[in-house]
Amino acid sequence: MKNRPPWQKILYKRQPYEDNFTDYDTFLAGLKRNSNFTEYQFSQLVLDSTVINNQISLVAIFISIFYYTLIQSITTPVLVGSTSIVTIVGYIFSVISGSSLSGNNLKANVRSMIILLISIWGLSPVLRSLTAPISEDTIIVLTLLFFAVHLYFQDYGYLIGLSEKYFAPVSLNAAIFASVCLVSRLPSTVHVFAIMFLAIEIFALSPMLRHHLKKYSYWLDKVSSLILFASSIYLLKNISLVFTWMYVLSVSFISVICPICLVYMQRYKNILHGPWDEAIPSREKVFFKE
Amino acid sequence: MGGVELHLYQLSSCLIKRGNKVVMITHAYGDRKGIRYLSSGLKVYYLPIQPFYNQNSFPGVVVPTNIALLRNILIREKIEIVHGHQAFSTMAQEMIFQSKVMGYKTVFTDHSLFGFADVSSILTNRLLQLTMGVYVSHVICVSHTSKENTVVRGNLDERDVSVIPNAIDYTRFTPDPKQRDKNSITIVVITRLTYRKGIDLLADVIPLICEEFPNVNWIIGGDGPKRIVLEETRENYQLHDRMKLLGNVEHAHVRDVLVQGDIFLNCSLTEAFCIAIVEAASCGLLVVSTAVGGVPEVLPDDMILQAEPTTNDIFLSMSEAITKISEGDFLNPFVVHNRVRNMYSWYDVAERTEIVYSRLRQEKQETHQERINRLSKNQGAYGSKFFFVILIACIFILRILEYLLPEEYIDEAVDFDHRHKIVHNNIEEVQ
Numbered sequence: 001m002k003n004r005p006p007w008q009k010i011l012y013k014r015q016p017y018e019d020n021f022t023d024y025d026t027f028l029a030g031l032k033r034n035s036n037f038t039e040y041q042f043s044q045l046v047l048d049s050t051v052i053n054n055q056i057s058l059v060a061i062f063i064s065i066f067y068y069t070l071i072q073s074i075t076t077p078v079l080v081g082s083t084s085i086v087t088i089v090g091y092i093f094s095v096i097s098g099s100s101l102s103g104n105n106l107k108a109n110v111r112s113m114i115i116l117l118i119s120i121w122g123l124s125p126v127l128r129s130l131t132a133p134i135s136e137d138t139i140i141v142l143t144l145l146f147f148a149v150h151l152y153f154q155d156y157g158y159l160i161g162l163s164e165k166y167f168a169p170v171s172l173n174a175a176i177f178a179s180v181c182l183v184s185r186l187p188s189t190v191h192v193f194a195i196m197f198l199a200i201e202i203f204a205l206s207p208m209l210r211h212h213l214k215k216y217s218y219w220l221d222k223v224s225s226l227i228l229f230a231s232s233i234y235l236l237k238n239i240s241l242v243f244t245w246m247y248v249l250s251v252s253f254i255s256v257i258c259p260i261c262l263v264y265m266q267r268y269k270n271i272l273h274g275p276w277d278e279a280i281p282s283r284e285k286v287f288f289k290e
Numbered sequence: 291m292g293g294v295e296l297h298l299y300q301l302s303s304c305l306i307k308r309g310n311k312v313v314m315i316t317h318a319y320g321d322r323k324g325i326r327y328l329s330s331g332l333k334v335y336y337l338p339i340q341p342f343y344n345q346n347s348f349p350g351v352v353v354p355t356n357i358a359l360l361r362n363i364l365i366r367e368k369i370e371i372v373h374g375h376q377a378f379s380t381m382a383q384e385m386i387f388q389s390k391v392m393g394y395k396t397v398f399t400d401h402s403l404f405g406f407a408d409v410s411s412i413l414t415n416r417l418l419q420l421t422m423g424v425y426v427s428h429v430i431c432v433s434h435t436s437k438e439n440t441v442v443r444g445n446l447d448e449r450d451v452s453v454i455p456n457a458i459d460y461t462r463f464t465p466d467p468k469q470r471d472k473n474s475i476t477i478v479v480i481t482r483l484t485y486r487k488g489i490d491l492l493a494d495v496i497p498l499i500c501e502e503f504p505n506v507n508w509i510i511g512g513d514g515p516k517r518i519v520l521e522e523t524r525e526n527y528q529l530h531d532r533m534k535l536l537g538n539v540e541h542a543h544v545r546d547v548l549v550q551g552d553i554f555l556n557c558s559l560t561e562a563f564c565i566a567i568v569e570a571a572s573c574g575l576l577v578v579s580t581a582v583g584g585v586p587e588v589l590p591d592d593m594i595l596q597a598e599p600t601t602n603d604i605f606l607s608m609s610e611a612i613t614k615i616s617e618g619d620f621l622n623p624f625v626v627h628n629r630v631r632n633m634y635s636w637y638d639v640a641e642r643t644e645i646v647y648s649r650l651r652q653e654k655q656e657t658h659q660e661r662i663n664r665l666s667k668n669q670g671a672y673g674s675k676f677f678f679v680i681l682i683a684c685i686f687i688l689r690i691l692e693y694l695l696p697e698e699y700i701d702e703a704v705d706f707d708h709r710h711k712i713v714h715n716n717i718e719e720v721q
Contacts, residue, residue: 010587011563028438278560
């Protein structure tokens with residue numbers, strides 16, 4: 001039995017132990033498994049998934065309203081009027097509930113809205129002829145593709161309240177491009193203006209409103225998700241039963257099947273922490289003069 | 291030179307001095323191709339393979355020319371053991387694999403710490419699990435923390451991993467207290483200026499220290515993307531006369547910068563083994579460092595002051611260090627240098643590496659079947675099939691090469707016996 005001093009975890013002294021010696025008392029003593037692990041709850045996941053479903057519903061609603069406009073079920077004044085009413089209601093709501101979106105400057109906001117409307121009105125003839133020569137099949141494929149890109153790259157973190165800045169240029173551009181593709185099939189320039197106004201409202205303005213709504217009242221947000229869900233089904237029903245079923249299936253996939261999979265896979269979670277981790281520098285300057 | 295290259299050069303030189311034959315294989319560097327001899331007697335093969343990304347060559351694992359080149363070199367030089375370094379080197383991984391299949395013994399040295407959470411770590415760990423678990427006979431790590439990290443991420447047996455620390459050339463890093471400014475305390479920082487080296491923390495601490503201690507000056511050497519942060523700090527707090535930014539310092543001049551200082555500061559967020567603090571201690575400086583990774587194991591407590599990687603704690607440790615120096619409470623620089631002399635030397639590293647090599651001598655040759663079994667146990671269902679295909683391809687190419695270029699027809703290289711080197715008036719003769 002060798003009478004040697006206890007092994008120390010140091011490198012500056014040559015110790016009477018072979019180099020591949022392992023002191024099992026201290027080896028991997030600093031290893032922490034699954035330390036900061038918060039387990040996902042199924043109900044929480046289902047409720048949180050409504051943010052994705054909202055986006056899908058909005059896309060479905062937009063496409064169905066476009067279709068109704070195309071077959072002249074909705075007239076242009078009705079469309080522009082209702083879009084304006086929804087925008088004004090949303091604006092009033094955000095001002096009343098004290099969000100910082102509007103910046104409390106009514107004149108500036110009204111002015112920018114008017115500028116926006118005039119630009120869309122001015123650009124409508126251009127937008128209408130932009131994708132006119134493209135064949136209808138290609139238009140359908142392009143629209144679907146770009147709405148899929150829009151859904152994939154959307155900033156859901158902002159919508160659910162995790163971050164404070166909306167940053168999803170790819171998704172916004174994809175949505176606007178998809179609407180431009182659609183708009184070329186419309187009968188007149190006024191229709192183009194109406195649909196583009198709707199597109200701007202849904203894809204550019206509503207994220208801020210939804211973010212604020214979620215922060216303001218959790219349950220109001222959930223109620224609005226239900227309303228969007230019901231409206232999409234109601235609007236799609238008269239267009240095509242196939243689309244309605246596709247919509248319902250995709251929503252249930254996101255809200256039911258995905259949470260089940262995620263909760264099931266928690267058992268494989270293996271977060272490892274130890275002294276080898278790159279430190280997170282704390283730059284808080286709390287120092288005291290003695 | 292980077293830390294790993296220095297390690298390779300010094301280790302090879304010491305192994306050669308101990309009577310071993312060492313040959314280094316690397317890829318081409320710009321125009322530098324072919325065979326070169328370094329003054330220590332080391333023969334370097336610059337293979338005609340160009341790097342394609344980030345100084346790494348393309349991992350042509352089953353490219354016949356790569357295998358043929360390697361086989362040729364290994365047979366010519368009568369190599370017994372192949373030692374690969376650094377997880378980031380594609381060439382090391384590739385050559386370890388190919389030489390193991392050819393039947394040579396392999397060793398791997400890991401120089402860095404890895405996390406587990408991000409994509410690059412996950413992929414690299416998977417690959418290293420294969421290399422270290424199946425194709426390497428023994429693994430060497432540079433610190434005990436590095437050993438723990440390697441064992442966990444490679445899923446290895448602890449007895450297959452040895453800890454052999456890095457070292458420094460202490461003859462080059464000698465103190466010179468006359469170079470210090472007697473009227474002020476100088477703090478030296480020499481590091482790459484990147485996020486990983488904690489430059490944000492450094493930029494926070496500098497104004498705090500300068501305000502608290504009016505006779506403290508800073509010398510900062512090194513370059514990198516975070517240099518702008520330090521320059522901003524200098525601008526904002528008007529420290530132009532107290533803070534010197536030297537830019538990139540060549541390794542040959544590092545000692546000249548170090549001896550001008552009283553204290554050396556290291557703020558890294560992660561280090562497997564920090565050679566910089568050993569170099570600083572060898573020059574007689576008092577070291578202040580963040581206690582991350584392998585740093586707590588490197589120097590004894592009376593030569594280093596450790597801090598948590600936070601601005602507050604680094605400030606406290608620096609204050610303690612400055613007070614110690616100004617009160618004359620720190621050891622004489624030559625005393626410190628002599629202690630470091632006995633702690634880390636490349637001869638020691640070479641001797642311990644030789645112990646690893648001799649242990650390999652007794653290892654018996656593994657058959658292909660045994661290797662395939664180890665492979666399937668090591669990787670998952672899909673991984674093992676994929677790597678199995680690569681293994682078979684490599685064996686197939688080797689058989690073809692053995693037929694086309696049989697071993698008997700390959701010339702043996704002449705060994706350069708440097709012991710008989712005589713230098714007369716700048717002419718070298720060999721007897």
